[in-house]
Amino acid sequence: MWKTKSGKTEKTRLELCDLCAGTFAESEAVRGYVPDSSSVNASNDWFDGLRLITACSEPHFAIMQEIYRYRPFADEELWAAKITRALTTGPPVLTIEELGCRTGLHVPEIRRAIAWHNARLGTRGRREP
Ligand SMILES: [Zn+2]
Structure with a gap:
């Protein structure tokens, strides 16, 4: 049982606030999508580039919208996320053309996404002397 803000008790699933990590009843959740080039949907690519x-x-919710409003939206990041999804789900991808079919990306976009991904890997974990 969960006591709501209105004082009622209900048997419900709990949600977690993306900002303050507070818990609350699912029925009290405020939800919406924000643009985020790091986010792809596991089952529906219509929502790629949007984060719930x-x-x-x-x-x-308004604060979260503001945070994502200032987050840079990089096409290469979105393409890299689509490639990661294609490579980690379903049958193996053997050629760049197959990868293009699975992601809906053109070969130059795939190459730019790989370069973006590799550049980020190169800077991650590097320690300043
Ligand atoms: Zn909150």
């Missing part, structure tokens, strides 16, 4: 935000209140 769950917040405990309208003010916390």
Whole structure:
């Protein structure tokens, strides 16, 4: 049983606020999509580039919208996420053309995404002297 803000108790699933990590009843969730080039949907590529935000209140949802409003949207990052999904789900991808079919990307986009991904790998974990 979960006591809601209105004082009622209900048997429900709990949600976690993406901003404050507070828990609340699923029925009180404020949800919406924000642009995010690092996000791809596991089952529906229509939602690629959008992240579903769950917040405990309208003010916390508005703050999350502001945070994502200033996050750079990089096409290469989105393409890299689509490639990662194709390479980690379903049958193995053997050629760059197959990868293009599975992702909906053209070969130059795949090459740019790989370069972007590799450049990020090269800077991650590097320690300053
Ligand atoms: Zn919150």
